[in-house]
Amino acid sequence: MSHFGRSGPPDISDTYSLLVLNITFRTTADDLFPLFDKYGKVVDIFIPRDRRTGDSRGFAFVRYKYADEAQKAVDRLDGRVVDGREITVQFAKYGPNAERIHKGRIVESVPRSRHRSRSRSPRRRYRDDYKDKDHKKRSRSRSLDRYERDKNRGRDRDYRRRSRSRSASPDYSRGRGRGRYDDERRSGSRSADRFTTLLINAPLLT
DNA sequence: GTTGAGCGTT
Numbered sequence: 001m002s003h004f005g006r007s008g009p010p011d012i013s014d015t016y017s018l019l020v021l022n023i024t025f026r027t028t029a030d031d032l033f034p035l036f037d038k039y040g041k042v043v044d045i046f047i048p049r050d051r052r053t054g055d056s057r058g059f060a061f062v063r064y065k066y067a068d069e070a071q072k073a074v075d076r077l078d079g080r081v082v083d084g085r086e087i088t089v090q091f092a093k094y095g096p097n098a099e100r101i102h103k104g105r106i107v108e109s110v111p112r113s114r115h116r117s118r119s120r121s122p123r124r125r126y127r128d129d130y131k132d133k134d135h136k137k138r139s140r141s142r143s144l145d146r147y148e149r150d151k152n153r154g155r156d157r158d159y160r161r162r163s164r165s166r167s168a169s170p171d172y173s174r175g176r177g178r179g180r181y182d183d184e185r186r187s188g189s190r191s192a193d194r195f196t197t198l199l200i201n202a203p204l205l206t
Numbered sequence: 207g208t209t210g211a212g213c214g215t216t
Contacts, residue, residue, distance in 0.1 A: 048214055
């Protein structure tokens, strides 16, 4: 029953998006919905998936109808263990300029960045430190290596396949030999004629 | 079957 995220963004101007990080790769929107719906009206849940494999990318977007409910969900669900992993819940933004979407709704849905860049509140600072420590523990080399390896493997296999099919093709060796032979014969005879003319004419001219 | 930083489909 995953009708979430199937028909595009419904009405962003009236919703408050939450970014849920560190979820399991097999956690679906239906798994998150009952958990997040307990703290407010969830209008949409979207989990970005890989284009090729269709697997979850490990994070989700939960859209709430009201900002206070979204804030409450952040407070209650950030750091909670879901499916064996500690999830990270925070307000999401569409891009580098998410505040320009609609002055009012979306801007109010990003109180953390504004508060952090303007003035730090000691009430939330201890949580930032906690999250910072959590982030420092993570390493990103594994997934990146896998991605590069996959890309290189695919390219290498393609290259190998093409190269092998060409060198192993009997047409290639036969055609190459025949072609070179013909080429040598045809152009050789003509150039030999020219050379003969030159050689014959050379002593005459000298 | 694996993985683990990050900001999203029309």
